[in-house]
Amino acid sequence: MSQGPNPPDHAVASVFWPPPVPTIGQIVLYRLDAADVRAICRRRLGVPTREPAVRAGDLLPAIIVRVNGDDADASCNLHVFLDGYVTHWARDVHRGDEDGTWAWPVRAGG
Numbered sequence: 001m002s003q004g005p006n007p008p009d010h011a012v013a014s015v016f017w018p019p020p021v022p023t024i025g026q027i028v029l030y031r032l033d034a035a036d037v038r039a040i041c042r043r044r045l046g047v048p049t050r051e052p053a054v055r056a057g058d059l060l061p062a063i064i065v066r067v068n069g070d071d072a073d074a075s076c077n078l079h080v081f082l083d084g085y086v087t088h089w090a091r092d093v094h095r096g097d098e099d100g101t102w103a104w105p106v107r108a109g110g
Helices: 034-044
Strands: 027-031 059-068 075-080 088-093 102-105
Touching: 027 075, 034 088
Parallel strands: none
Antiparallel strands: 027 059, 027 102, 059 075, 075 088
């Protein structure tokens, strides 16, 4: 489900005003960074798999499992959904547009 290193501009909503406050259970889009890729590849070692390769910059769906604050800029812990059996947890992640951050998805028709 990875969209590759250059997802279409309409896939991510980086600017809402006022920005919504993240809450547990919300789906967001997480952009992998190089450390995420290394961790995912380590978990896949020794596991027979045909899972697609991951790269820094890949945009993947994630669910918020913890919010570390009570405002729109609070960092979050995320369960990132990969295409396959291996799971990835991203901790203390902030909202943004760079690798290693999350963003709100654009809703269909919006």
